[in-house]
Structure formats: C-alpha cells, structure tokens
Amino acid sequence: MNQREKFLVIGKDHPGVEVEEKVRGEFEFVGDISLPNMLHAKILRSPYAHALVKRIDTTKAEKLPGVKAVITHKDVVDRWFVRAPGTHSSNPRTLDTRIIDEKMRYVGDRVAAVAATSLEIAEEALELIEVEYEELPAVFDPVKAMQPGAPVIHDSIKLADEDIPIKNNIVGPTYMTMGDVEAGFKQADLVIENEFRSGYVHNSPMGRPACICRPLPGGGLEIWNQTQGIHVTRMCFAQTLDIPMSKIKVHRVSLGGAFGFYTYVKYSDIIGAFLALKTGLPVKIEQSREEMFFDGGRHPMVMRLKTGVKKDGTLTAMDMRLIDGVGAYVSGTSICKLSCGFFMSMYNCPNKRFDGYSAYTNTPPKGAMRGAGNPQQNFAVESQMDIIAEKLNLDPIELRLKNHLGVGHTFYGQGPDVYCTVQTCGTEQLIREGAKRIGWEHRKVITPYKDKPWVKRGIGMARGFHTSGASSAASEKPSMLILDYSSAIVKMNEDGTANLIIAAADFGTSNITAIAAIAAEELGIRYEDVIVTEADTDTTLWEYWIHASRSAYSIGTAAKRASNNAKKTILEWAAKMLSVPVDQLEARDSRIYPKATPSEGLSFREVLEYAQSQNWGTAIGTASGSAPACPPHFVVTFVEVDVDTKTGEVKVVRAVHGADVGTPILPSAVRGQLIGGLHMGIGFALTEGVVYDSVDGHVVNPNFRDYKLVTPLDMPKVETFLADTWEPTGPFGAKGVGEGALNPVAAAVYNAVYNAIGARIYTMPITPEKILNALKNKQGE
C-alpha cells in the first residue's frame, strides 16, 4: 500500500524496549526488588473445597520470633475485595469475594496469612496456625451446580450496598437475541445440534505473582506489583482498603508474561497490602507455581449449539446455550457476556440467540485469559461448521466464505454493549491464501509414514477473530463497566528525543515497542529516540488493563494523538525559525524541513535547543480518551495433524496461520504473536488442562511437570502470512493481533483430527484415550 511505503519506523523491526536489560539479566522484575525492613508474607490455604472455619487459633504462630502479623477472617470482616475496576459510585460492579472469608469455597481458598521477617519464618508460622473446619458438601461441575439441591456456594453477592440473592449458584445470566431464531430454524433445510465442552486451561505466564506494598506516611501505599493495569490496581486497592485513591502510587513494572493472568488483582496482592498497613512495614508477597493454579485460567464452558442452514449453506439460525463454570468466585467479571458478543459476531446469520449462565463451583476462581470467552465459542461454532459442511457436502471454506461476518456488519468486541461496524475484513483473502499454501484443493487423508501406515494425516481449518480493544466509542451507549480508554504523554527533550509517558507496561509481547514505534513515526523521529519512561499512577494518565488486544490499536491511538500534539508545537517553532508557514513543513527522520526544499531544514535537536535558549518552553503533547472503535482483527488457521491410531497420539505437523491485523506495526512481533497463539491454541486443543480430583476437588497437576504446556519440540512447522488491509480507524492503519492469533487454532486442530480419522471429539482436550475411544465407537457404528 502506498501509505505504508512512506513509513520510516513502522513496518520495520526494532529492538524491544528494555530488551538490553532483559538479555543481560539485569532487568528488575517485582520479584527482584527488595526494600529495607521488608517483610515476607505467605497465605495459609484451605485443604477443603467447601468448609466453614469453626475455630482458628493463631497464638502459636504469633509467638514465633520474626512473625510481625497474622491475619484471619476476623481481621477483615466484611472487607469486600474489589478485583476489577468499575466499582466507584457512578459505576458499580457486583462483589462476591472477601479478602479472607469464614467460608472456604475451594481447595486453596484463603484461611489466614502471615507477615514475617523472612519467608522461611512465614512458612513455619503457617504450620503453627490451628484451624478447625466444618466440611460442607461440594460441587465441581457447573451443570450439576445449577441443579436444584446442589450445595450453595454463595447465598448472595453485593451490588453497591445491596445484597443480591444467588439461586442455584447462577450469577449473571446473559441473554441476547437477534431476528427470530425459531422462524430461522423453520426456514432451514438442516438443523444440527451438538454439545461441546471447552477445557480448563491455565494462563501460566513464566513470571509469578509478586507484590510489594510499602506504607506511606498519612496512610497511603506505594505498590510494585505484577499487573496489566497500574491504574486498575490503584482503583481496586483504594476501594478494597478504603484509602483515598490519590494516596496510592503504583509503579509501572514490566511483566514476565501475562496472558490475562495479571488483569484481576491477585488475592495475594491485597493480603500483602493489608499486612503492610497492619505492620507499618513494606511487605512482599509472592506466589509459588502451585499457588498460581489456585487462581485464573480459562473459564471452562458447556455449549449446546443448534444451527439451522439451507442446502446452499446459507445460515438461517444459530442458537447457543452456554454454561460458564466460573469457579468459586467471579468478582464481577462476565466472560460469559464476552462469549455472547463473540458468538453473535461469528457469522452473518439473521437469526441468532445466546442464552448463557455463569455458575459457581467449588473449584479455583477462573479469570481472564488470552481470548477471554472467544476460543470456547469458536471451538463449538467452527466444529459445527465442519459438521454442517460434511452433511451438506459443501467445501468447509466455501461455507465459511458464504456466511462470515465482514465489512458493514456489526461486531461485538466486548459483550453486547461494545460494538462497531466492521470497516475492513481480510477473511476472504486469508482463507484463499491459506488454502493455497496448505494445499486445500488436493486434500485427502494420507498415511505419511511408510513404516507406520496406521498414522493418518489430516488437514483442518477454522477462522476466527478478536477485538482490538474494548472501546465503546462507536456504540450507542458506552459500557458502564468497561473504562476502556487510553492515554499518553509525549514530552520532548532538548536533544531531540521524546519521553513517552504511559501507564501501560511491557508484558513481553513487544506491545510497548509497537506503541513507541507509532510515536516515533508520528513525531517524525527515529525509533531509538523514543524513550519509554519509568512511571507510575501519579505521573501517567488513566490506562485500562492491557487486554482485548488493545495495545497497538487503543494505546497506539493515544500515543499517536499525543505525538501529533507535541509535533504541532515543534513545527510552530520551526516555522518561526525558518520563516516558512507551518503547513509547508514536514517532520521526518528527526528533521523538519520545507516540503519544497527539503535540504533547508533543521534537526529536531536544533529546533528544540533553540526553543529552549529562547525560553519558548518544552514541547509536550497529551491525549486521553477512547479509541474510535473496536475493530476485529481476523485470523484463519490451517493445520495438518498426524493421528497415531494405535496410540491415540495427535501431533500438529504443519500450520499455515494468516491474520488480518491491518498495518503490521512490528512485523516480527506480529509473527511472534501468531506463533504464540498457535502454541497456546495447540495446548488448548491437545495437552493442557487443570485437573482436579473429582472427590475432594484439589488440583492434581499444579506444576509444569504435570500440567503439559506445549514445548518448542512439539511445535509444528509454521507459515504465517498477513492480509493486505488498512484499518481506517487505527493508528497508521493498524488493528490488534494478540488474541485472534489463538482463537481459531483449537477448532482447526479438531477439524483436522476429524479429517484424519473420521471421528469427532466434542470435549477438550483431545487425549489419546478420547481418540482411541472415538475410533472404537466409529468402528462400532
């Protein structure tokens, strides 16, 4: 595209911000920080999935030398824990979690906590706490939990000052309908109904949770914590601890990975804060790898999907009933709502209905995870599309091309209230190009290994998307629960460099590098002259979580606007110096020059130094507000899988993974996201799963030996490619990429497995056992 040819920074790769420190091992993550007189805290966890604490005695623990504080539910009676933003007066969220409760709702729930002068003493003290429990009957399956007579996990939850009663463990049902679904089914030539169950996988970033809270004079707190949103942390801590928000300062600290795990405030973080306030000393609290499995992960969903379709493949009705197993606490979030929006955005079908229920169970509370409600419904819908294609004897890719949501349609980026009209869609280009690359035309099941004729190779595909941010700017009414806007400050230095002052932290995806590149391109300076500044909640403007694949699109938009504002001042100064009207000047490659006579210009440094010597001031630009929309970025995945019909083993051997991200700001980072999404999607499909004991509910595999992440050796040969689109609402034509890259991968694998063996799996993950069973059932047919 011509517009892209002019770019000097964008579309090229650059060393990531902080990369040098990280490569040298000098980078300080929160876990590396130590403050004088810092205490270490540790949490005592419930051994029962459902129980009441009848008696708790901390006397012995308190007497242990080095122990500075022990807290139990008695210390935090009726302290509601705000884990997600939005609970201020004009915008309340429901609450269901106390810092520490009298009632235990899952194995790993919080019984007590200790702060001591060393971690070892804290751990020893935990063992000295005497607890007497009354065990209660527990329920682990969300479908069972919704049945009458099931154990009651929460009587009620809190909304503002009201108690909202909870019935049948159902919290936050979501219902949405378009057109007339029943009429749609009547128009159909074929109605297909299937139930799909998505897996309970865990984000498992390498960087473990760590939080340091330092009490400040006057009752404030200074906080370093792993978070995808420092302003969210500030808001949540302020509301939970009843401290004025402006007395809390949260430092911007980069993350060792996140995948959504660091959106909701961690239970450990708030306990650390409470202990810091109680002791008056800085408290550090970290989670072990095992403890990480007591929180977060993808909501497992049971999805009953009914689809009506005409013989020619035209969809007439889509109806999904979804049960979302949220675990013991939900903390005001509604992944179910997001699934609803994404389901509504899958295909351009006139009649659609979504009926979703979030159900409590006595399992760890699930959280946000890359894709947030999207990969689950994608798995169901994209499996169903292949089932339909087969029944109607249509090419699965033609079925999709006929019906996919595209330009001019409404896209729901973050539940029913956050939507926009699609302006660019590369889906067709991606499908056609991917089909060519994978060899779709000639696909048939082959046996690739002469010596192992029982290994079958199949090809499958699926399509998907994700939102780019959760801006509701294009919606009729803004979503009250999503404070999704971005901000940036761009400050020029006398030497021609710029400080980019943002709250958004690097979480290892080059997200901040991309934002810096956008600022450099817009200012007209070199990438290396943009310095992403260490900052905190005091020195930055509001930034929502880094979530919803929003860094490049939403924060990039803010950085571009702020850069443009700063540039205006610099151009005015240059116009004065050069005696050339400002509209005849161009800023490019760290120089400002008359468009007509480019050799006559000045460097940024010359302009800024002169401005300083004349006391004209320091150039600064700011921006804060919504991105213009929430455009979907589209992804199409083709995979080849080998299925060993003797062992049931499945291996993805090749993947062709294409994305429509608009302008790729950093091509290698986009490719990194696509490969990473493929990696996580393959794990979702094949190997990953948090397994809990069906009797007592404890997680049996909370470690990386037993929780099977996909390793580099398991990865297929990958080809990535991009559609050629320009998102008109995005910064320099860009959209997101991070989550779309994951969403269709599992369904593509499932479809490929079906292609290889002619038997379909409806639940996650595909274990060898399930393959062998499916083959057995098929033979039995």
Next chain:
Amino acid sequence: MNQREKFLVIGKDHPGVEVEEKVRGEFEFVGDISLPNMLHAKILRSPYAHALVKRIDTTKAEKLPGVKAVITHKDVVDRWFVRAPGTHSSNPRTLDTRIIDEKMRYVGDRVAAVAATSLEIAEEALELIEVEYEELPAVFDPVKAMQPGAPVIHDSIKLADEDIPIKNNIVGPTYMTMGDVEAGFKQADLVIENEFRSGYVHNSPMGRPACICRPLPGGGLEIWNQTQGIHVTRMCFAQTLDIPMSKIKVHRVSLGGAFGFYTYVKYSDIIGAFLALKTGLPVKIEQSREEMFFDGGRHPMVMRLKTGVKKDGTLTAMDMRLIDGVGAYVSGTSICKLSCGFFMSMYNCPNKRFDGYSAYTNTPPKGAMRGAGNPQQNFAVESQMDIIAEKLNLDPIELRLKNHLGVGHTFYGQGPDVYCTVQTCGTEQLIREGAKRIGWEHRKVITPYKDKPWVKRGIGMARGFHTSGASSAASEKPSMLILDYSSAIVKMNEDGTANLIIAAADFGTSNITAIAAIAAEELGIRYEDVIVTEADTDTTLWEYWIHASRSAYSIGTAAKRASNNAKKTILEWAAKMLSVPVDQLEARDSRIYPKATPSEGLSFREVLEYAQSQNWGTAIGTASGSAPACPPHFVVTFVEVDVDTKTGEVKVVRAVHGADVGTPILPSAVRGQLIGGLHMGIGFALTEGVVYDSVDGHVVNPNFRDYKLVTPLDMPKVETFLADTWEPTGPFGAKGVGEGALNPVAAAVYNAVYNAIGARIYTMPITPEKILNALKNKQGE
C-alpha cells in the same frame, strides 16, 4: 484588596508538602537512600593553595581490599566540567574547571578519588595515595590577584572549542553605563566616595551534599542528588560525561536547605558519576561539613562607590567599581554581572556607571548564595545613602523616598540583559509603616540599661529588593545564558484530586507548598487535594534552577496556567453534564456549579468519575514557558542595635522588617522568609565569615563551632509586615520574597551601629575589634 477576598486557598496557611514525613523523621533525603551493591566514594584534597601534581601513585590504594576504583587527573584528561546550564551548541558558556586537574588551585582542590565497598575503606585508601607536589606562589586577595606579576591561576579558559586567554586573573569584566556619569558629578553639590568590602560567608544549609549515581544498561545513569534543578543536573552531567541527555534520569529529591548552594553541580557529584561509570556499580558520594566549605558561599567584593547628589538630596550620579573575588574557579557564572543589574536598579538616578571585575584567587570557588550579588552592592549603596543624608542633614528615609526606583522604571533582575518595567512598588508604604513601627520620628541614641550606661542603642534602616525569577520575556532580547523558564503538568484523578507534576523540589522554604496552593486556587479545589508528585527528569518538563526567588512567581505562573488548562476540560465536561454553557459555570471549593444557581452543581469527583465512566478521558493541563517578567519585590528593614562600647559587642535587639511581595500566597511562609532573611543578614553583618589562613590559604573555620551562624538566642524581637500591592504579571498578584528578605538587612545593621556610636564600619563583618578600633579612631579625631 477585593480580588484577594475571594480566595479560598491563597492567603491562608497550609501544612507543607512532605511535612508529615519530615516531622516523623521518615522523610528520605539522598543521604538516607541506599542501593544494593552501592559503593562509597571519597575525594583526596589538595593541602596546597597552588601547586602542580608532579607524581601520583595509586598502586597501594588500588590494592586495598574493597577498593573498586581510584581516579586521578590522568583518568579525566581534558574532561571539562560543566557546572551550570547553557553549554549546548546554541548557547555556550565558558568553562574553567576539569573534573580533576593536574594543577591545584586552592586548599581542598581535587587530587584523586576512590570508590570502595565502604566509606571507611575509601577513607583508608585516600591515605595510601602517594602524591608529590610542586608548590606555586599563591594569591588570596582579589585586588592583589589583579595586579601585574601576581601568580597566574588560569592561563586560559574554554569557550565552545576555543581557548580564551586570561590576563591578570581577570575573568568576565562587566561594564554598564547610563546617562553621563561625569556630567552627573559636575551637577552635584556633594560628591562622596567610599570603599566597602563585603564578607565571604557560606550558605551552610543543614543538608550536606549527597549524590547517588547508578549506571544503567546502555551507558545511562540514574541519579539522586541534592540539587536546585534536576534538569540542570541532567544537562550538566550529559555534557560533562558526554552521555546523551535522554539516557540520564535525575530524581526529584527534596533538599535539606539550599540558599543557592545546590545550584551549581557539585564537584563531588560529578566524581561520583565518573566512578559509577568506571565501576559499573552505584556510587554514593557525600561531603562532610568540612568539605562543604571547599565550595560555595557568597562572593566577597571590594566596592568603590562614588555618588553625586544635590543639596535637596537629588542623586545626580552613581559610579561603582567592583572587584569580585570568585576564588579558584568560576564555572561560567558571573555574580558580578548580577551585582551590576542590582546596582543599576537601586535608585532612579539619571547617570549611573558600573565597572566590575571578577578575579581568580587561590581560595575555594565561590558560588551562588541567597541574594546572589545583591546584598554586597546593597551594603555599599545603603551605607552611602546614610552618609549622604548626614552630610546634607536630610532624613535618611526622605532621601530614599526621593530617589528610590519604583513604578515605571526599568528593573534589572539578572544582570544587564534581563529586565522589565516596574509595575508595582510598595517601597514608600513600607518605609512609612516601618518608620512608624520602629519609632523613627523620635529616634535618638539611648542607653537602654541603667546598670550599663556604656551600652548604646541605635536605630538604622535600609531598603532593598530582589528579582522574582530571571525571566527575560520582557527584555528586548532573551538572555542566552539563562534558560529561565518554568513548566508544570496538572493531572486530575478520578476522585477529584490533582497531581502536580513539576521538576522543582522542595527546599524547605514552603516554596512547593506555595505552588500547590496556586494550583488549588486556580483549579477550584481544596489545597489538600493537590498532590505534589515524586517525579524525575523523564516525567517532568524543563525547570531551571530554583533561584532568583522564582518559585511562587515563575513556577507558580506555570502551575496556574497548567491548572487553568486542566480546568477547561473539566468545565467542558460539567457543562455537558449540567446542560449549562461553560461560561456560566464556576469551579470553586471542589465543586462546579452554575454561577446563577450555585446549589445545582456537581463535585469535581462527580464530574471526573462520570467522565471516566463515559470514557471521555483523564483531564490534564500542561504549561511551559517564560513568566511574563521579573518584577522586583521590595523590602525595608529597620533595626535597633545595642552596642557595648566596652566590649565592642553588637546585638540586634529589635527588627521591623517589611516586604512588598504582592499577594502573600502563604502568609506564614512569607513571614518565615522574612525572619530567615533577617537571620542570614544579621550573620552577614555581624558574625559569619569564612576565614582562611593568610599564609597557606587553608580555611581555618570549616565547622559550626568556629563558623558562627546566628543562633535563635541571638535573634532580635521581630515584627514583619507587608505592603498592600497586587503584581499584575504574577500568579494571583504574587511576587517573590526569599532573597529580598535578606538584601537590606546588613546595611540596616551597619547604619544602626553608626547611629549608636557615631563611627562607621566599611568592611564585613562587624567584629568587636572593629567596633573598638572605630571608637578609638573616633576619639582620636
């Protein structure tokens, strides 16, 4: 004044920013900060006033366990030390100082430096460095230093890349003339000529110099140092060490007092930085109280003043020849130039001339000190005015009222290039009111103690002023050497509070409290809702040194502008919410309401929370640039002194000290400045003085036992009062106060002593010996 009656914040007293931490002893000054693996550095000082280092052997020191680096002049050959801002390409300053030189120019000059794992090891290592010196003849008196044949202290100095030869130790002569001085003398009925010598006093803030430099990956530095200007530190370090300025981050750290001592970058600071870069480890360097006397203090001046006056008291000519003893290094500053501007601004006389010379001597380099060149000339001029009044039999206050510089006259705020037209002047009001309060009308020498009739009580007065900032905005051409502009960022929080993000640090005078009060008043919120934010050179815009009594006026102007910009956004939001045109709204007391129906408004919090829930953004305002002028604030001092004619002891027993500061932003802080100025002025007049050995040049009293600061017990009964003026160019009518408060004090004391004993002292300080000699000479007359 009516305008002031509306104020809710200004004109009232407020707890100082950081006051709670300071009172609790929890506040961290730089000296309190410790970093992991931090080294401690110490400097070896020259025992000779003038010498060449012929041989230096650091072998033994380097071998001492714990020593990480030793540097001598060999490590920093031709490294010019930039101590003051302005040496970038478009704005060069002269340089005369290397980090460590081969030539020693005063006792205490830098021979070598050591960084070691502890301070004790560093000190031990210094003793192991072997040095062989070639002693050179030295000169300590500036008048002698200018004579042909005097020892040559500097052959040449550096300007950009050129060597500028130095003759007769004279650096930077200053000459300025108005009218025709010789003609003026011819018109005079009386011509008086006297020589005055001002003292060499030291700033002596309680907080000692401390600097921590931490090397950053990529060759950068993170710095915590005691400084009156973090951006100046950044600029100076970058230029001295040849590091890109944007790789240096200087934290805003509050000072334990300053009085100008923390303007120029300290020799120890830059040595610490060099050692940090050399070792790759953080280095802390502090100065002992003794070392502090090796740097800084007030330039002692020899002033020959010739004044022509008519019988009716009309001044016809003023001519000053001034010799400024700068010490061993001057580092581009020219206090002499400032004296010139202030001398030209004393009286409205048509014919004036100033002929000033800065002369090197083999004494410690002097620096900037409260009043910077003003109190010296004030002492001379105001002594002379009393001499004239007596000769002409005029009342000294009437002589001053007849001639003082006032409204409509040109005021030189920072040397000849920085000037403005005086718009408000409370001098007459101050003189009349002060005279009434002290009982001027009935003044005569009394003997206040019946049992000690030899104690004589006299009354004296003097008038003075100082600039409010050094903005050259009103001058014909901006001063190339003074990058005196201010900046502020005001960021609103969702809870209705504001972060004030500025580079200017609190140096204990409530200067930042005053700026916060200005921001609160302008925004329309409560004082306690303005949070002055911890920040650094990355997150703040350029701010010049806090100097020239500029905090309230110059930074206050920036804070007011930034607050106004932020308020505009908030008012627009409120207008939308209330459906009231923005120009009909008022922001006051943390509420925004229609002027017509004040009860219908919203709180700031309600507006900001709603704006956030609607994703409108975060309100921010910025401002950067010159203050509109450099208006003088005027001060008049009346003192009563007791002179013990037996012992020669002088005691100031009562002071009436009035100031024209425009609007007093914080009345108690203004009063604090007036009392503090009086304190420092009395010390200047009576007790303080750095004494060096006349043979070898070493400072004999570098400690608080021998250097006599005025103690609380020595202070007189003080009455302060303010003129009723409103500075139209100032924020809410304000001007400065800090330095004016000091400037006329010494002259008032000298005049009072004369009044008491009828003998005049022309040199500083007034020692008992001088009193007894003066009485003896008088008797002998």
